[in-house]
Amino acid sequence: xxxxxxxxxxxxxxxxxxxxxxxxxxxxxxxxxxxxxxxxxxxxxxxxxxxxxxxxxxxxxxxxxxxxxxxxxxxxxxxxxxxxxxxxxxxxxxxxxxxxxxxxxxxxxxxxxxxxxxxxxxxxxxxxxxxxxxxxxxxxxxxxxxxxxxxxxxxxxxxxxxxxxxxxxxxxxxxxxxxxxxxxxxxxxxxxxxxxxxxxxxxxxxxxxxxxxxxxxxxxxxxxxxxxxxxxxxx
Numbered sequence: 001x002x003x004x005x006x007x008x009x010x011x012x013x014x015x016x017x018x019x020x021x022x023x024x025x026x027x028x029x030x031x032x033x034x035x036x037x038x039x040x041x042x043x044x045x046x047x048x049x050x051x052x053x054x055x056x057x058x059x060x061x062x063x064x065x066x067x068x069x070x071x072x073x074x075x076x077x078x079x080x081x082x083x084x085x086x087x088x089x090x091x092x093x094x095x096x097x098x099x100x101x102x103x104x105x106x107x108x109x110x111x112x113x114x115x116x117x118x119x120x121x122x123x124x125x126x127x128x129x130x131x132x133x134x135x136x137x138x139x140x141x142x143x144x145x146x147x148x149x150x151x152x153x154x155x156x157x158x159x160x161x162x163x164x165x166x167x168x169x170x171x172x173x174x175x176x177x178x179x180x181x182x183x184x185x186x187x188x189x190x191x192x193x194x195x196x197x198x199x200x201x202x203x204x205x206x207x208x209x210x211x212x213x214x215x216x217x218x219x220x221x222x223x224x225x226x227x228x229x230x231x232x233x234x235x
Contacts, residue, residue, distance in 0.1 A: 002063045006030055007078065009118055010055045011102045015041060023051055023072060025059070026101055026118060031109040035061065035070035050075035054084050054094060054122055083126030090125050092228050093135050095221035097121055097142065100211055103219070104146045117141040120187065132200055133190040137182050139207050148214050152180055175202040201231060208233045 008025040011032070016022045021040040026032055040047045050057045056078040062071040084094045097118055105111060121138035125131045140150055152171075171179065174196055185193070195203070208222040212233060226233045 003061070003073075004063070005058060005060050007115075008033070008057055008059050009115070009122065010051060010053055010057065011098050012053060013051045021051055024102065025057075026105070026115055027059070028112060028115045029110055031111055032102070032105050032107050033070055034107065035059075035072045037072040037075070040072070046074040048077065049080070050077045052080065053098070054081040055079070056081065056119060056122070079123060081122045081125070084122065087127045089225075089228065090127065090131070092221065092225040093132075094122060094125055096208070096211065096219065096225055097135070097139060099219050099221040100139070100142060100146075100215075103215055111145055114142055114145040117145065124187075124191065130191055130194055132195060133178070133182060133185075133193045134187065136178070136203055136207065137185075137190060139211075140179075140183055143210065143214070146214075148210070150179070150210065152176065171202050171206060172199055174199040175206070179203060179206070201229065204229065205231045205233055 007028040011024045011026055013021050013023045016036065019039050019041045021037045023035050023037055023040075024032065025035070037047060037051060040051055051072075057075045058078060059072050060074045060076075062073060064071075081094075084090045101114060101118060105114060117138045121135050124134040143150060178195060178199065182190070182193075204225070208219075208226055208231065211222050212218050222233065225231070
């Protein structure tokens with residue numbers, strides 16, 4: 001049995017038996033993991049409100065040879081990202097990132113860049129601040145890490161662009177400019193960058209469409225967000 005510690009973002013957590021929990025998390029150095037937390041429903045000392053969706057935590061873990069389920073001995077909170085739960089639109093946007101990672105990143109496949117992109121997005125998302133630009137860039141970066149880089153500038157006007165990114169042809173100048181240049185901006189600038197309402201809608205529709213097209217099945221979170229914002233995403 002090997003003991004190790006890792007930083008992680010909780011992707012989902014379900015109750016198991018009387019007092020345990022099954023946890024899926026994106027770790028900084030191990031990739032996506034599935035693990036059991038014995039006594040997590042009862043022990044506030046070892047798991048003080050840490051195994052919740054969107055939480056960034058430090059996990060103290062055990063692994064065994066033979067492919068047995070990993071075990072979480074304890075968890076300490078880095079940040080709970082509580083503001084996400086206070087706003088339905090924030091919750092929906094954050095859930096798209098979570099589901100995208102959960103569905104596409106292989107288990108125990110380390111991807112520090114994806115971890116950092118997800119961490120930056122979740123930490124920036126709170127009511128009353130400019131979070132949308134960071135969400136967009138984080139989603140684009142996560143897609144790139146998963147092997148689905150978006151190069152609208154290189155495909156502009158081409159038949160390939162219309163095939164891979166069908167919603168791209170409807171992007172306005174503001175939306176197109178941000179999609180081609182936003183990833184080059186520093187996070188400090190993105191936090192201050194305001195995007196017009198219609199451009200936000202176009203960008204969101206486009207990114208949700210891309211997310212659905214690369215997934216084997218439609219992303220439930222994308223469908224929910226589209227209904228919430230009355231968007232028309234291409235399946």
